Amino acid sequence: MENLKAYIESGVLELYVLGDLSPEEALQVEEMAAQYPEVKSELTAIEIAMENYAMENAVAPSADIETKLFEKLGLGKNEEVEAISTTPAYTEEAKVVKLDNSDSKVRTLRFALVACVALLMISTGALFITYNKLNAAHDQIASLNLDKEKFAGVVSKLEFDNKGLDNMVAMNDSKEWATIRMAGQAFSPKSKMNVYWNKKDKSVLINYVAMDLPKADAEHEYQLWALVNGKPVSLGVFGKTDSTSTEALQKMQAIQDAQAFAVTLEPMGGSVNPTMEKLAVMGGV
Template sequence: MENLKAFIESGVLELYVLGDLSPEETLRVKELASQHQEVRDELAAIEYAMEEFAMQNAVQPSEDVEAKLFQKLGINIDEETNSVSDLPLQAEPKIVSLDHSNAKMRSLRYALVACVALLIVSTAALFITYSKLTDAHDQIASLNLDKEKFAGVVSKLEYNNRGLNNLVEMNESKDWATIKMQGQAISPQSKMNVYWNKKNKDVIINYLAMDLPKADAQHEYQLWALVNGKPVSLGVFGKTDSTSRDALLKMQTIQEAQAFAVTLEPMGGSVNPTMEKLTVMGGV
């Protein structure tokens, strides 16, 4: 019964009376009407309401218009009796009943409220999911950063360990010459070791065996080789804190050298050594 009531209030019967249903829908209405008295009563009420509405709002045409219309339709009018012969059945006026509008409006309101509630719940769920994803992304980025830092520390320790092993090998090898440089007048307590390979002419400084005053932000140290009485630059190096650098640092190669020296120079180095900033020096 509930389904039948909903069917009656759906507006399908009004469309049936107006002739606006498809053949399949029309057949279905006829079947239900043959089975249920409520459907037949509703159809009769709709037809009666439409007829009453049409009669109440009918407009009487003028005699001239009426005559021309009947003539166009091929209908003869008896002037004495004012009767019409061969008058075909007129199509029923297509008037849409509004009796079921309240039920439809209620259904639309409920649907709208449900849609708004669903939208609010979905928006809240999306916001919570986005927040969780953002937090997870930040945690992953933090873990990756910690992983990179740890990998860097491990790599540095491995490199320094190799550097220490290389120092042992260099001290035991006859190919490497160890030049021990002593502090000069500006810094008598300073000391530093330079390793020079007699075969491939590589020059390496040892941060672990270095004790130089810490350079400020505007200066850095520069290594020189004394070749036939003339200084030749072998490159610059910065702070002497061994905890922030590798154990060994390769400098420029030199084919011949009678001595090595280090001076404190402006950032980037100098073309000629600043002798008053001579820090350490040692002969080959």
């Protein structure tokens, strides 16, 4: 009994009424209907429901379409029905058969209309589901692209740090380079920075990897100074303190002699003289 209920609720009976089953499948439904009254009753209920739905949503045809429809059905509209009822040659049984055949054709058209409506609804639902899946796929692709960009940024940062560390090791091991470690001052006590000064060609480099300064705003940048005989000499400005430079090292202006190096926060473009109240780091040679 449970299997019979599952069979009725499977939807195969609706497909049978709509004519969407293969001949073999339709034959199986007919055999089930002949064997089980519950199946037969359900088939009748589905036919009546679809017929009612078709009638409730029917659109009245024009007179021309109505005439052509009856011609296709072979009814000749009212004339043939009236001829049946008034012709002595027809028995009452013949009239019933003729009318039953006509009603069967009309019912077939009604079922066809219901089938069209059902197919339209199914197609609309399928399109809606496909649209949602496409949107979901688009969101997944966008998320993957974002993750890819983040990963590329991490790789770039690691490569940057590695390059900076390699340069630091190379310069520390070299006798030509002097490493000046600058410590934080009152303006920024926790800051730190290294300057590399070549004893041979007097060139000066700063290393972003070994740098820890507060990030400058859009109106300021940092300026490197060398103290020569007690007087500050500008060695250039730099603003990228967040390790986003394409190079780990930045070359500054060379200096022949220096007793110390310092960094101050200055307006964009630098200053002629250092702003001492914004002295960030300083270190002696």
